[in-house]
Amino acid sequence: MEALQGIANGFSVALTGTNILVCFLGCLFGTIVGVLPGLGPVGAMALLIPSTFALGPTSAMIMLSGIFYGAMYGGSTTSILLNVPGEAASVVTAIEGHKMARKGRAGAALTVSAVGSFIAGTFGVVALMFFAPFLAIFALAFGAPEYFALALLGLIFLSQLGGGSPVKSYLMVGFGLLLGTIGTDLMSGMTRFTFGNVELSQGIELVPVAMGLYGVGEILLIAERITGIPQIIKVKLRELFPTAMEWKRSIPPMFRGGFVGFIMGLIPGPAAILSTFLSYAVEKRISKRPEEFGKGAIEGVAGPESANNAATAGSMVPLLALGIPFAPPTAMLMGALTIHGVQPGPLFMRQCPDIFWGVIASMYIGNAVLLILNLPLVSVFASIMRIPQHLLTGIILVLCLVGSYSINNSLLDVYILISMGLLGYTLRKLKFDMAPLILGLVLGPLIEKNFRQALFMARGDVWVILNRPIATTLLAAGLAVILFSTFLRRRRAKV
Amino acid sequence: MAKGIHRICYTLFLVAGILYLIGSLMLPMGTIEAPRSGLFPLLVAIFIVAMSLFPLKSSFKEVEVSGEQIEPFPKGLDRNRVLAIAAVLFLFAFCLKPFGYLISTICLMAVIVRLMGLKSWIKVALAGIITGVISFYLFAFILEVPLPRGEIFP
Numbered sequence: 001m002e003a004l005q006g007i008a009n010g011f012s013v014a015l016t017g018t019n020i021l022v023c024f025l026g027c028l029f030g031t032i033v034g035v036l037p038g039l040g041p042v043g044a045m046a047l048l049i050p051s052t053f054a055l056g057p058t059s060a061m062i063m064l065s066g067i068f069y070g071a072m073y074g075g076s077t078t079s080i081l082l083n084v085p086g087e088a089a090s091v092v093t094a095i096e097g098h099k100m101a102r103k104g105r106a107g108a109a110l111t112v113s114a115v116g117s118f119i120a121g122t123f124g125v126v127a128l129m130f131f132a133p134f135l136a137i138f139a140l141a142f143g144a145p146e147y148f149a150l151a152l153l154g155l156i157f158l159s160q161l162g163g164g165s166p167v168k169s170y171l172m173v174g175f176g177l178l179l180g181t182i183g184t185d186l187m188s189g190m191t192r193f194t195f196g197n198v199e200l201s202q203g204i205e206l207v208p209v210a211m212g213l214y215g216v217g218e219i220l221l222i223a224e225r226i227t228g229i230p231q232i233i234k235v236k237l238r239e240l241f242p243t244a245m246e247w248k249r250s251i252p253p254m255f256r257g258g259f260v261g262f263i264m265g266l267i268p269g270p271a272a273i274l275s276t277f278l279s280y281a282v283e284k285r286i287s288k289r290p291e292e293f294g295k296g297a298i299e300g301v302a303g304p305e306s307a308n309n310a311a312t313a314g315s316m317v318p319l320l321a322l323g324i325p326f327a328p329p330t331a332m333l334m335g336a337l338t339i340h341g342v343q344p345g346p347l348f349m350r351q352c353p354d355i356f357w358g359v360i361a362s363m364y365i366g367n368a369v370l371l372i373l374n375l376p377l378v379s380v381f382a383s384i385m386r387i388p389q390h391l392l393t394g395i396i397l398v399l400c401l402v403g404s405y406s407i408n409n410s411l412l413d414v415y416i417l418i419s420m421g422l423l424g425y426t427l428r429k430l431k432f433d434m435a436p437l438i439l440g441l442v443l444g445p446l447i448e449k450n451f452r453q454a455l456f457m458a459r460g461d462v463w464v465i466l467n468r469p470i471a472t473t474l475l476a477a478g479l480a481v482i483l484f485s486t487f488l489r490r491r492r493a494k495v
Numbered sequence: 496m497a498k499g500i501h502r503i504c505y506t507l508f509l510v511a512g513i514l515y516l517i518g519s520l521m522l523p524m525g526t527i528e529a530p531r532s533g534l535f536p537l538l539v540a541i542f543i544v545a546m547s548l549f550p551l552k553s554s555f556k557e558v559e560v561s562g563e564q565i566e567p568f569p570k571g572l573d574r575n576r577v578l579a580i581a582a583v584l585f586l587f588a589f590c591l592k593p594f595g596y597l598i599s600t601i602c603l604m605a606v607i608v609r610l611m612g613l614k615s616w617i618k619v620a621l622a623g624i625i626t627g628v629i630s631f632y633l634f635a636f637i638l639e640v641p642l643p644r645g646e647i648f649p
Contacts, residue, residue: 174512
């Protein structure tokens with residue numbers, strides 16, 4: 001009942017002129033970012049945070065969330081038409097989607113992808129609407145030890161399940177935590193690692209770091225190879241309608257993908273990407289025509305595309321209910337909230353109901369906007385790929401530079417942006433994942449604050465912390481994930 | 496090749512971890528009942544040192560450890576282009592204070608599009624001027640972002 005009252009309030013917030021406009025702009029920009037290979041939703045959100053300064057926190061969150069889930073829609077377009085995934089979560093879509101396009105079924109693949117995204121995205125928002133308030137009430141029982149354990153669990157999950165080398169991910173976590181300790185210690189007021197620099201005493205901002213790693217770093221990678229304008233498969237409006245058989249084969253995978261995606265979204269880590277692989281594997285296993293997979297099976301488009309959209313809604317749950325982001329895009333949302341003077345946490349739903357329910361309601365509107373935008377305008381979005389590379393790289397660089405400067409009107413942030421860009425470029429070459437660094441930077445101050453408060457509370461007795469059932473369960477889950485994935489890796493190495 | 500590059504990389508992480516460790520030791524630690532500013536950085540520093548020592552040790556073994564693949568760095572003109580763009584970005588940041596946003600951005604955009612392969616000098620100049628002026632108008636007047644004004648050319 002509370003959820004229904006809340007969502008009614010949310011719609012009254014989301015349906016104002018300004019919020020409808022920012023929702024539309026967020027979805028539009030998200031789709032464009034999804035289409036363009038390289039700059040993902042994290043870089044795009046970092047890029048647009050400065051432009052939200054003139055807006056209130058609710059409108060800012062609505063716009064930035066629109067970019068997050070809008071990118072999932074856009075990512076499928078280039079995967080299907082060009083075999084170039086615009087976004088990491090659309091890699092799986094390219095496997096079957098592009099094969100369908102080469103058979104002349106590009107329109108059907110695009111429609112199934114957009115409708116699946118809409119159905120699963122909406123399903124995800126419904127689940128978010130009921131699940132987040134429940135979790136937020138549960139989170140009221142959380143104290144410092146529980147928050148410390150939960151944030152630590154998030155970092156462990158991300159490092160272990162990220163797909164790359166866990167040691168590299170842990171190093172990135174460590175580096176993120178290191179950056180998070182630079183500046184003024186909020187508990188004692190003492191400055192740390194600032195070397196007398198007054199600007200550094202404010203700490204390292206998330207925006208220049210994320211823009212550098214995901215924006216400038218990506219541009220440097222693109223600059224390695226100058227490519228021409230790609231050939232895009234053209235799709236006419238009348239070709240967009242799937243056949244009755246294609247619909248019949250697509251609908252069940254959409255729902256299964258939605259369920260898999262939402263559950264994966266709740267788990268810390270790169271949920272959107274992992275959910276697509278899991279959904280693809282599920283569809284392939286239960287399909288009556290497994291031999292068609294790899295040759296253009298429509299289930300392989302419907303399932304993963306639905307999964308990545310539902311995962312975005314799922315990943316919003318820990319942020320909105322607990323105030324803890326478990327993935328880089330939600331870390332950016334938390335960063336934006338902090339910049340707007342709002343501190344997410346377990347009381348967020350009660351203290352800021354307009355933001356909490358307004359964002360959820362805007363996601364219903366955003367999903368409908370994206371469906372309307374993506375189907376008839378698919379050729380327009382695909383033609384974004386025709387923008388010359390030199391112009392696009394230059395414009396993105398200018399936006400990154402101005403964006404990082406505008407946060408604090410500080411040249412130091414510009415230098416941090418460029419340094420992070422170089423670091424991101426180099427580390428990507430060495431196959432380091434950037435997500436743990438971002439999450440380490442965001443969660444570091446939270447972990448430190450709760451760690452120190454927990455020790456204060458327990459008067460230094462660690463057993464007092466371990467006697468709290470929720471904290472112990474979370475820490476045990478972290479340990480189990482480390483042991484289990486180490487065991488799996490060793491077994492795989494032996495085979 | 497990959498092993499050598501990784502060895503350098505982990506050594507750099509190790510050095511950074513040790514320097515951070517030394518820095519954290521200079522901060523007040525407090526006690527376990529009442530930890531102060533130095534304790535958390537100390538734990539993070541120990542974590543970084545441990546995490547860089549583990550793969551560093553493995554890199555001296557014969558067998559390549561899993562997850563140690565790398566993407567080759569570019570060579571020749573491609574490498575020079577990446578380095579030039581990085582240098583131009585630093586130069587831009589350096590020039591912002593004396594020359595201000597507009598002139599620095601026009602020059603930056605022109606150099607970037609040229610480096611990225613645009614041949615015609617007229618188009619290069621146009622790309623620089625149009626991007627510089629539009630972005631200046633957008634940020635300074637519409638979004639009201641206070642852009643650097645410049646000491647030599649305000």
